[in-house]
Amino acid sequence: MxxxxxxxxxxxxxxxxxxxxxxxxxxxxxxxxxxxxxxxxxxxxxxxxxxxxxxxxxxxTDSDHILRELLDREGRRALAQLAAVIPADLTTADPVQTFTTVARGFFDAVLAEPARWRSILLPVDASPPPVRKHKERSEALVRARFADLTRHFLRGRPGAEDIDVDLLAHLLLNALEEAGRLLLRAPGQYPPERLTAMARFLAETLIHRYP
Structure with a gap:
């Protein structure tokens, strides 16, 4: 048999x-x-x-290598999504409208590719140590660019020279990232319109403080 x-x-x-x-x-x-x-x-x-x-x-080589390559790929694609909403010429751009437009573009990008943005917006502490360091370096570069933009818009405004621009940019970027997480977790409760309105409020409050 x-x-x-x-x-x-x-x-x-x-x-x-x-x-x-x-x-x-x-x-x-x-x-x-x-x-x-x-x-x-x-x-x-x-x-x-x-x-x-x-x-x-x-x-x-291992799972950490997979995660590093994945974060690199998704990070490049995420930046490409946002590039279209950032004004090419910032010298004449309105800071409130620019921040509002970038925020809305970010929220629309999150909705368009939620899987991508979940991988990017995961808390750093949830990643293995080698991946955590890689992600922290990437985020530091984004924060530096964000600080440059913030410094550009505040340049020449009375009293703005006393602002800790690096800390301000860090906090604003963290606010946008947390808004993105809210959108991913509860899009019905935190739709792009609601989040964008808050982003505009933050920008207007800052700029009106330093007219």
């Missing part, structure tokens, strides 16, 4: 290396959005992508 045979696992279609890499990163993003960043592992990515562990190791 012939012994029963175990059905063979279907092989994933062979893909060029670049396409395979993108597929694995997409899989990691899916895991983050369903189970959280701590659930990303080589085993989990291989299982969900329908490939073997060696296929994943052919692209990444």
């Amino acid at each position: 012939a012994s029963p045979t175990t059905p063979k696992r279907p092989y994933a279609p062979r893909l060029p290396p670049a396409e395979r890499r993108e597929q694995l990163l997409d899989t990691a993003l899916e895991i983050i959005n369903t189970d959280g960043v701590a659930a990303v592992s080589v085993d989990a990515v291989a299982r969900l992508a329908g490939v073997t562990r060696p296929v994943v190791y052919g692209q990444f």
Whole structure:
């Protein structure tokens, strides 16, 4: 009598290396959005992508490498989403309208690609230490750029020379990020219109303090 045979696992279609890499990163993003960043592992990515562990190791050294590459990719794509709403010429731009427009563009971007922004807006402490450091460096660059914009709009305004611009930019950026998290968690309660109105209020309050 012939012994029963175990059905063979279907092989994933062979893909060029670049396409395979993108597929694995997409899989990691899916895991983050369903189970959280701590659930990303080589085993989990291989299982969900329908490939073997060696296929994943052919692209990444470990789960931290996967997460760093994913954050890099999603960060670049996120910046591309926002680039269209930032005025090319800031010398004549109205600061209140610019901040309001950037805020609304950010909220629209979050709604358009929620999976992307969940990976970016996750609290830093939820990430493994190597990924945490990578994310902190990336966020420091964004804060520096935000500080440059804030400094540009306050330049020449009476009394503005005493403002701690770096701290102000940090707090404003944190406010936008927290608003993005609220939008992701409860879009019905915190729609873009409500969040944008608050962003405009913050900008108007600051600029009216330093007319």
